[in-house]
Amino acid sequence: MTFVSSSKDTHNLTFTLVTEFDAAKERVWDVWEDPRKLERWWGPPGWPATFGRHEFHPGGLCHYWMTGPDGEKAYGWWRFLAISPHDRLEIEDGFANEDGSPLDPEDSATFTVTFEEAGAGTRMTTVSAFRSLEQLERMAEMGMEEGMKEASGQIDAILAEAQAVR
Template sequence: MKNALLMDFAVDKANKSITVKREFAAELPLVWDAFTKSEILDKWWAPKPWKARTKTMDFREGGHWHYAMVGPEGEEHWAFASYESIQPQKGFTAFDGFSDADGKINTEMPQSKWKSSFQDQGEYTTLVTFQITYDDLEQLETTIQMGFKEGLTSAMEGLDELLASNKL
């Protein structure tokens, strides 16, 4: 197993996109499950000390994931992802945005399209690549200013811990 796992975060303002490449010390089926099953996502998706809490999830083309990021004081920030395409253990695309508790998208906040790809790297290592695109530069810049890189990095470290604990 590799000692240092890849974490690459690149912003491309010209193409209104963020590309994230992240390796995990686990076999592909386990990492796939960690991103596609709500009972596992709820254990790691939010940056500490926040927690993710799924309201509903239907992981299929045309389905969705509606969840809240719950803060240490009980505050909730809702999000809604609509799955467009799914290739089992290879990747999926989804439209993602902030929402209310009923799943209505908040059009005043950034919205993005995520293309998530999963690749077996051998030696119990899986590479996950996110290509996140925005309709305009303002949404991209707002996302960055909101601490997206730091929050996503923290959440990925939470998945590292969960994978190492064998408690999926």
């Protein structure tokens, strides 16, 4: 992965992460569509994810948890708002209870992931949009930027394996 940029925009209540991968859009897309691949990179190193539910279609729900080194679990949920294969995902997400239900339905955010050709590879841009400045700042304080960079940094290994199999 090549890290391109990250930025926090307090005026528009967004956080943006831009990365590039040495792989075609279809292969980068697959690390979102295939829940077993998604599990291998969604959590930052040391906090692997498990997707108990992964309904990859508009309106589909996901329930996942990340498990820390000491066994602590952090639960989350997603709802796919829009899916344009190999080009764009729009997802509502939030913290969840152990059963996958939203911890606080009013505390959700959305993120949009776009995939563009970049030379021989793919540029993946993730824009997280928040409901309030307080929510954006809270997520920043929780280490969202570093966590997203570290998590995205795990995608290259998955792409390399997929290439070796071909």
